[in-house]
Amino acid sequence: MPKEITLAKFAGFCYGVKRAVETVKKLKAQNPERNIYVLGELIHNTQVIEELSSLGIKTLKELPKKGNGVCVVRSHGESPEIFKKIEEAGFEVYDLTCPDVKKVQQKAIELAKNGYYVVIVGRSEHPEVIAIKANALQYSQKVIVATTPEQIKPYEKELKEHKKIGVVVQTTQMISTLNDIVKFLTPLSKELLIANTICQSTSMRQSEAKELAKNSDLMIVVGSKKSANTTHLAEVLKDITKTIHIETEKELESFEDLIESSQKISITAGASTPQNIIDKVIKHIEVSP
Numbered sequence: 029m030p031k032e033i034t035l036a037k038f039a040g041f042c043y044g045v046k047r048a049v050e051t052v053k054k055l056k057a058q059n060p061e062r063n064i065y066v067l068g069e070l071i072h073n074t075q076v077i078e079e080l081s082s083l084g085i086k087t088l089k090e091l092p093k094k095g096n097g098v099c100v101v102r103s104h105g106e107s108p109e110i111f112k113k114i115e116e117a118g119f120e121v122y123d124l125t126c127p128d129v130k131k132v133q134q135k136a137i138e139l140a141k142n143g144y145y146v147v148i149v150g151r152s153e154h155p156e157v158i159a160i161k162a163n164a165l166q167y168s169q170k171v172i173v174a175t176t177p178e179q180i181k182p183y184e185k186e187l188k189e190h191k192k193i194g195v196v197v198q199t200t201q202m203i204s205t206l207n208d209i210v211k212f213l214t215p216l217s218k219e220l221l222i223a224n225t226i227c228q229s230t231s232m233r234q235s236e237a238k239e240l241a242k243n244s245d246l247m248i249v250v251g252s253k254k255s256a257n258t259t260h261l262a263e264v265l266k267d268i269t270k271t272i273h274i275e276t277e278k279e280l281e282s283f284e285d286l287i288e289s290s291q292k293i294s295i296t297a298g299a300s301t302p303q304n305i306i307d308k309v310i311k312h313i314e315v316s317p
């Protein structure tokens with residue numbers, strides 16, 4: 029019997045990533061003589077970074093002390109201090125922070141200004157979270173980051189005394205992570221304000237993939253292992269059905285037996301996965317026994 033292969037509708041580039049990649053290419057095309065840099069990888073995808081590099085758009089691992097040309101701030105956003113440093117180094121800043129990420133930053137600022145103890149649900153080492161935290165810290169020192177209640181426990185007494193707690197969420201987090209944190213914070217607070225700032229693109233991708241997983245023997249998640257939204261997606265799906273997370277079709281060779289024994293296979297992909305990589309995965313599965 030031929031395999032039933034389904035590709036998720038919300039697989040691949042989200043609008044924030046699409047906007048960042050298209051804008052940066054346009055910027056270089058319109059300014060061929062100028063240096064165009066991106067601070068950090070524009071998206072978590074090696075092929076896209078190589079393509080940008082071939083067009084003359086260079087990725088800066090660190091901000092140099094001096095430079096010239098345009099320095100792009102990627103969709104994750106940056107702290108106000110980094111924005112200042114880019115200008116001080118002599119670059120023109122081009123801000124491509126995703127509008128959804130900007131909303132989280134604004135919400136965190138608003139909560140800090142209004143005297144809430146700010147809890148950011150997210151991974152402390154993720155660039156988006158680092159920038160959200162830095163924005164809130166401009167107005168209050170009462171800011172913590174956590175993905176589990178255990179990480180909040182050391183602040184339990186302080187939070188209880190503060191009474192007013194405000195929560196924002198990294199755009200690519202899972203709703204279950206937010207729920208666990210809210211459950212822990214509820215008895216500690218007199219006033220708990222929750223801003224569910226998980227972006228719509230992430231929510232739709234996760235709910236569609238969960239539905240597909242219920243009717244699939246195997247889910248294949250395509251995307252970088254460094255990408256937060258892709259790894260979260262694979263984590264969610266693993267609880268529902270057999271799930272593999274791959275970066276390119278080449279990795280499928282290690283899962284030949286699993287693919288062969290699966291009749292219904294569904295494919296989804298993270299927000300930074302280009303369409304051509306998804307296409308290659310589908311092609312590989314189609315010719316599998």
Ligand code: SF4
Pocket residue numbers: 042043044045103126127128129199200227228229230257299
């Ligand atoms: S995942 Fe959401 S917040 Fe992040 S770049 Fe895409 S649309 Fe923006």
